[in-house]
Amino acid sequence: MVCCVNYISPPRASLSPPPSRSSFSFSGDAGHSLLREPTLLLRRATRSPSIIAPRFQVVAAAEKAEQPPLKIMISGAPASGKGTQCELITQKYGLVHISAGDLLRAEIASGSENGKLAKEYMEKGQLVPDEIVVMMVKDRLSQTDSEKNGWLLDGYPRSSSQATALKGFGFQPDLFIVLEVPEDILIERVVGRRLDPVTGKIYHLKYSPPETEEIAARLTQRFDDTEEKAKLRLKTHNQNVSDVLSMYDDITIKIKGNRSKEEVFTQIDTALSQMLQQRNTSPSSLSS
């Protein structure tokens, strides 16, 4: 069953008092770095020392096993807001954003044979063949920055074969975020979406118009952001999404994406903070 992940774990009897909130609170931009910075755990002293007996020993976090970096996947229909949320997530959690669509567009821009072939499928709103996508994503996930900082995988996997390949390479995400937005809204979002090629910022002609005439004049539209192509992409998405979801049932969190970007991010941020909190307080992460 797809549901919110149960992040709440029972407090350990040996912890008194519980770790201060600051040791696992993830507010502001420093959130991600807390994962790697030494934190302190308070543990009740088991034996009374002969000198003034402190009630607690301070156990350096160095004793504590370092947490592996976060690995997250995000999925949603075209224009469900994945790109916007990815930007907010990576800003706060310092993850490497890996977008299958962006990798493919870079391949097209390079003029390679793979890029030419990919474009044919993208024009039709279809999935690009696994032979092109799978290794492209695997190579990017294997780069040092992704391994060190963790990753946010956007738009992959989009089929059960891609999910199987990901597992086969040993990539196991911690959380799968699925953005849900009603279809009529998606189409409206797609046709009004524009990109500023200078800053990389995404605008919407109606809902988030450019700030100046100068920016407005240089905005570009993705070649597949027409109503006709968006409908084809949506069809492809709907055909494949349940297969992929069924493979990540236990780590999936569904988020209603038909809200302001801040409200959507608050939901995602809460889920991520709770997951990190649970990791930091789970029995395996405590020194015995």
Ligand SMILES: Nc1ncnc2c1ncn2[C@@H]1O[C@H](COP(=O)(O)OP(=O)(O)O)[C@@H](O)[C@H]1O
């Ligand atoms: N994992 C993938 N497998 C196959 N094709 C993909 C994959 N990700 C992206 N594509 C191709 O790139 C296109 C654009 O993807 P993307 O930039 O993620 O935008 P959207 O999700 O809005 O369609 C898709 O319509 C598809 O043709």
